[in-house]
Amino acid sequence: MHPPDKEPYLISSDGPINRRTALLEQRQREETPTPVNPEALERALRAHLRNALxxxxxxxxxxVERPGAQQAPTGLFIGSGVLVACGAVIGLLGVIQSSGTTVGGGVATGMVGLMGLFWARRRSGNGSDATWPVQPLFDPETLDAFDRVLDSACAELGDAAMHQLMNIKQSIASIARHARGVDEHFTTEDRLFLRECLRRYIPDTLEAFLRVPAGQRNTALLDSQTTAEATLLRQLLTLREEIAQREKKIGRSAAEGLMQQDRFLASKRSR
Structure with missing residues (x-):
């Protein structure tokens, strides 16, 4: 015992008093979740969803989206087209006037024009004509706007909708890599449809879905047994199928070009 006139010596420490207490405190620290910044968590989620798309x-x-080249119309092609149009007008005038001579002149003029078109087409198959730039299928502004719409919407979409959008993006990218110009398979209307898909159809579909409150997207819509989620999937599937049809048309156009080259090479064989 210490003498009564002196204070006892006290030893203090911030650490655990024994090994058992140290292990218990360590386990409590490990089990306590580390607080996560909500903004960082949201950024990580968005990055994950973007990677999924x-x-x-x-x-x-x-x-890919650089101007390519297609054959420019030659003077022979333009002149022949004018002759065909003039022949049709002359023939129609002859019919109105009941003049066989005029009708015959119109038919002859039209036939000359058709022969010129045939010859111009044959020359173009041989690759002897000049080329001119082709307008890119998608402009950079449309692509950037489309990517922004997907970026803002992906956090609220289900797995099925994300899968549809991923397939749509793959088809669009494939089309842009292989599309060159317009022909009897891939027409101007097809190009316009694909542009409008990125500019309006898909963004408008996603924005209409996102306007439905999140808690009501799996309940029946007004006057319908279909939910907002099911309606979105149906619309995306329709757009995906239409885009796939245009992708097949580009394949047919490519096959036609290959066959033209085959015919050209066959004509150059030695007899």
Missing amino acids: GAPLAQQLAA
């Missing part, structure tokens, strides 16, 4: 279209098509 693949790289942005603007990035995928940066090296």
